[in-house]
Amino acid sequence: MPCGYHGKILHVNLTTGKLELEEPDETFYRKYMGGSAMAAYYLLKQTPPGADPLGPENTLSLMTGVVTGAPFSGQSRVTAVAKSPVTGLVGDSQAGGFWPAELKAAGFDGIVIYGKSGRPVYLWLHDGEAELRDAAHLWGHFTADVEDVIREELSDRRIQVLQCGPAAEKGVRFGALINNASRANGRTGMGTVMASKNLKAVAVRGHNRPELADPEAVKALAKWGVDHFEGSNVYGLGLLGTAGVVSSQDKNGGLPTRNWASGTFEGAEAISGQRMADTILKERDTCFGCLIRCKRVVEVTEGPFPVDPRYGGPEYETISTMGSYCGLSDLVAIARANQLCNMYGMDTISCGATIAWAMDCFERGLLTLEDTGGIELRFGNAGALVQMVERIGKREGFGRVLGEGSARAAETLGVGRDLVVAVKNHELPAHMPQVKRSLALIYAVNPFGADHMSHEHDPSYKWYPERMAELGLLDPQPLQVLNAEKVRYALYTQYLCSCLDSVSLCQFVFGPAWQLYGPSQLVEAVRAVTGWNASLWELMKVGERRLNLLRAFNAREGSGAEVDTVPPKLLIPLQGGKSDGVAVAAEEVEAAKALYYRMAGWDENGRPTRAKLEELALGWVADELAL
Ligand code: SF4
Numbered sequence: 001m002p003c004g005y006h007g008k009i010l011h012v013n014l015t016t017g018k019l020e021l022e023e024p025d026e027t028f029y030r031k032y033m034g035g036s037a038m039a040a041y042y043l044l045k046q047t048p049p050g051a052d053p054l055g056p057e058n059t060l061s062l063m064t065g066v067v068t069g070a071p072f073s074g075q076s077r078v079t080a081v082a083k084s085p086v087t088g089l090v091g092d093s094q095a096g097g098f099w100p101a102e103l104k105a106a107g108f109d110g111i112v113i114y115g116k117s118g119r120p121v122y123l124w125l126h127d128g129e130a131e132l133r134d135a136a137h138l139w140g141h142f143t144a145d146v147e148d149v150i151r152e153e154l155s156d157r158r159i160q161v162l163q164c165g166p167a168a169e170k171g172v173r174f175g176a177l178i179n180n181a182s183r184a185n186g187r188t189g190m191g192t193v194m195a196s197k198n199l200k201a202v203a204v205r206g207h208n209r210p211e212l213a214d215p216e217a218v219k220a221l222a223k224w225g226v227d228h229f230e231g232s233n234v235y236g237l238g239l240l241g242t243a244g245v246v247s248s249q250d251k252n253g254g255l256p257t258r259n260w261a262s263g264t265f266e267g268a269e270a271i272s273g274q275r276m277a278d279t280i281l282k283e284r285d286t287c288f289g290c291l292i293r294c295k296r297v298v299e300v301t302e303g304p305f306p307v308d309p310r311y312g313g314p315e316y317e318t319i320s321t322m323g324s325y326c327g328l329s330d331l332v333a334i335a336r337a338n339q340l341c342n343m344y345g346m347d348t349i350s351c352g353a354t355i356a357w358a359m360d361c362f363e364r365g366l367l368t369l370e371d372t373g374g375i376e377l378r379f380g381n382a383g384a385l386v387q388m389v390e391r392i393g394k395r396e397g398f399g400r401v402l403g404e405g406s407a408r409a410a411e412t413l414g415v416g417r418d419l420v421v422a423v424k425n426h427e428l429p430a431h432m433p434q435v436k437r438s439l440a441l442i443y444a445v446n447p448f449g450a451d452h453m454s455h456e457h458d459p460s461y462k463w464y465p466e467r468m469a470e471l472g473l474l475d476p477q478p479l480q481v482l483n484a485e486k487v488r489y490a491l492y493t494q495y496l497c498s499c500l501d502s503v504s505l506c507q508f509v510f511g512p513a514w515q516l517y518g519p520s521q522l523v524e525a526v527r528a529v530t531g532w533n534a535s536l537w538e539l540m541k542v543g544e545r546r547l548n549l550l551r552a553f554n555a556r557e558g559s560g561a562e563v564d565t566v567p568p569k570l571l572i573p574l575q576g577g578k579s580d581g582v583a584v585a586a587e588e589v590e591a592a593k594a595l596y597y598r599m600a601g602w603d604e605n606g607r608p609t610r611a612k613l614e615e616l617a618l619g620w621v622a623d624e625l626a627l
Helices: 026-032 035-046 099-105 143-153 166-170 187-196 215-229 235-240 242-251 273-278 316-322 331-344 348-363 382-394 398-402 406-413 438-445 459-463 465-470 484-503 519-530 536-556 586-600 610-615 619-624
Strands: 009-013 018-022 060-063 078-083 090-095 110-114 121-126 129-134 160-164 177-179 183-185 199-205 281-285 295-298
Touching (some): 009 129, 018 129, 026 035, 035 060, 035 078, 035 090, 035 110, 035 484, 035 536, 078 099, 078 183, 078 187, 090 536, 099 199, 143 160, 143 199, 143 331, 166 187, 166 382, 177 187, 183 187, 187 199, 215 519, 235 242, 235 273, 316 331, 316 348, 331 348, 331 382, 348 382, 348 398, 348 406, 398 406, 438 484, 438 586, 465 519, 519 536
Parallel strands (some): 009 110, 121 199
Antiparallel strands (some): 009 018, 060 078, 060 110, 078 090, 090 183, 121 129, 160 177, 160 199, 281 295
16 A cells, blocks of 8 residues: 555546546656646646647546645645646646545545546545536536535535636636635636536545555654744745735835736735735635645625625735736725636636736727727726626626637737737736746746746745755845846756645745745655655656656647747836836847756757656657657
């Protein structure tokens, strides 16, 4: 019996209704660890080149990792990977909550989903059993209601449900997977992929946690976290949630405002984490077994924008995309927009950023009331934001166009192409490359488009020298440079974050810098749970392996350096605040990109080479790419 995992991957063919259990050997688990690396393995193996992301040939994998469900903070994570309807390339998205640990307790490490069901179904996994059940009565309903119905009909209030929402069912490209009605595998349209398969939900419940190799070491790691939490950098994260960084981002000129025209927002304090705590915060929430409790639950009972606490509360990314991106300082409206996204099952980043793009176009006269269906899409218009989110969720009127995302909307309408702030059609999250320059590189080269969780941001190099030294990073660089050392920093921390997304750990709890636990404790965690004599070297290689798998998928699709670009808006000097006049230079990104490819062992087109793939024990991928 393995420690830390069950050794069981469920394969679900929705076309035939056949459910099969695969029991891979220990080498497989040690090589891929779970999460994103394992899911990328199945994507490459099972999805043919050129597959339609919304066709039955796409494969959607939901993977936990070797530490999921163990009794310490940050281990309840799930990764969803499929070909993305947003990027047209690989899609990848993580979420926390209680679902991941419950899937493990139900006796499964992960699920690979193929084909398309002839009618809506949901998957019910419980204590090693798996069955497909009719979901016709769930189709079209809001996420919290679907949870209630499933728990009711299966007579267990503790069932955890991960599902696509009505937006994804209707074909909104950035449909999310929602669990607990408030946690999202938000990015890259994984909910839309699930809906395209006529799979409404995966409900899980179980009582069987895998054995731990060294329970005393696990206990010691958990105790260390409890003992050090109060003095740590994540204590404030617990108090104010991710929204706590709104004020500091603004002060540093790094809060994207009015569709990235500025990095400073006059309404920042009104949408800050402190303001949320002082006004609409009802309580703090957490993920399974996590002491940090960074999740927000907000409630509004009166006024034009009621907010139901069942749908959680807005994160920093949501506050900025729905708030400062849209020039909007109404925290209640933002919380309502967040609720709508969780109800309809949509990525708040793509949704808010796409509306901000449309507002930018409207302000410039590129869009009119006739285009928007009578909605005055001006910066700062709270009513317009909330109305637009709902229209997107329903895929109604102008919402149908915006539900395609900003890049496709610009193409369809033939306006505002240069105002789109996206990479690989994936809207930029709320961290600005202008003030943290390594983001320009990682946004450009990341296989699934702009992502802020793919490496450690620039300030950490200077502020956390001891942890940086664990990765061999000894030469901190200024925030706004993109020199060779910064490229090395970006790549090494990318490998570590990539490993965390594969071992399946929350990047607020484990990481290379400010997080509660540092790199050496990541090694301890894997050792204590699995019993493997793992090393940081081995784990960094897992991260590198995952990155190469994702990149190889794109290469097999014929995609390379030509899509590793930054949007033109980043090249225009920002206006106002601390970052006034600051811009990214196209040449510095191109030079960094070329160097990054060489450091990564890829060719000049950004494709993994056979030598690199062989070095990562991925010779089969090199064969797949015919290298
Ligand atoms: S830090 Fe926050 S997101 Fe991460 S596991 Fe804990 S509660 Fe969940």
